[in-house]
Amino acid sequence: MxxxxxxxxxxxxxxxxxxxxxxxxxxxxxxxxxxxxxxxxxxxxxxxxxxxxxxxxxxRNEYIYRAALTHNVLLGSHSLATASMLTEFRTGASKADLVILNGTATVYEIKSDRDSLSRLEKQLADYQKVFAKIYVIAGEAHLRDVLEAAPPHVGVMRLARWDRITIIREASDRASNICPRAVFQSLRLSEAQSVLRDLGVIVPEAPNTLLHAVVGASFERLDPDDVHRSTVKTLKRSRGLASLGELVDRLPRSLQPAALSVxxxxxxxxxxxxxxxxxxxxxxxxx
Structure with missing residues (x-):
């Protein structure tokens, strides 16, 4: 295995x-x-x-779940020209398994039958500070426990077959509840500066040793909805996948999710x- x-x-x-x-x-x-x-x-x-x-x-391991999301959501409902995907995206003390950016930012936490749920509560608490929508995609063994543990605004999915995703509970869009400071901490400094410029905020000048703290302080004064909208726009530009479209088409279906993550x-x-x-x-x- x-x-x-x-x-x-x-x-x-x-x-x-x-x-x-x-x-x-x-x-x-x-x-x-x-x-x-x-x-x-x-x-x-x-x-x-x-x-x-x-x-x-x-x-079925995490890669099988990620492949199902890639083919059904990223490449099925969207396209590499209009949406982007992030894997292992740092969010507070957690790393998001998979994030899809289209008109909003949706995070997917994978809990295969081989995974533990011990960190789920902390992961969801971290995610709601950064992402508008949250889904947990689980195997049959965890489905009941996930439904009980996850707050009502968190969506729940089931991987019924290796490639078939069923939505058990829809996620609520809570962009207005994100924390701008937490979003800043998940971004590269250059991306955070791009968000400020996009929102018409003057990027503060400071020595390199102080610049991170100064830009972070600017984020704390921003509106959550504005930060969410601009962050999605910035990440789609800075981490877009459109250039990989031709390569993905030349690879076997099993390798496409891996190629989009490297x-x-x-x-x-x-x-x-x-x-x-x-x-x-x-x-x-x-x-």
Missing amino acids: SALSRLFSSSVLREMAKKGRSGLFARLFSESGLAPSHPDQSVAECFEAAFGRLRRAGL QIRRKDHDRLVRAIETPLHAAMTWT
Whole structure:
């Protein structure tokens, strides 16, 4: 299970994109227990086979949930030209599993059957300070407990099958309840400065050692709805995914969520695709 899951890690994709091969992929596939289905099987087909194994009930890990959200929400309801996706986005003491930005900012906390709910209360408290809408997407084993633990404004989703998401409870839009200071702490300094400029606030001048504190103080005087609207606009621009559209279309469906979560230089796109198209028997010699 560990080897299967790690096949979709950023380390494997970065190595393939940078070198055109991945010794880590070869080792993990060897440890995964998967056998080639035919002599000319490609690396792409190996990823599809590993994904098929992981998506079985009882084995589904965070990546399977993230893939379902990517395909159903980001690429299904929206597009890379109009929406963006953030993963592992720092929010207070928590890291948001997945955030989708379109006209609003929606965070999705994943609780697979293999996860614990011990931190859920703290995570939701952190998220409501930064995001307008919150959803918890859970497996069957956690669904009842999540419904009881999550406040009424938090939406709840169920992953019924590996790719089928059911909304059990809709999330409320609470942009007016976010905390501008908490939003500032989640942004890069350059992004925070862009938010101020977008809102017509003069970006304060200060020595580099004091600039972070001074910009943060400016956020505390802003209206929550204004901060939310401008932050969504700024993040869609600074962390947009439109440039990855062509690459995503050239990758197997199982790898698309991973590619959208890893920074891959445009000049490395062709190298990554060639690595994915490599026959498995050649890839197993990678070092």
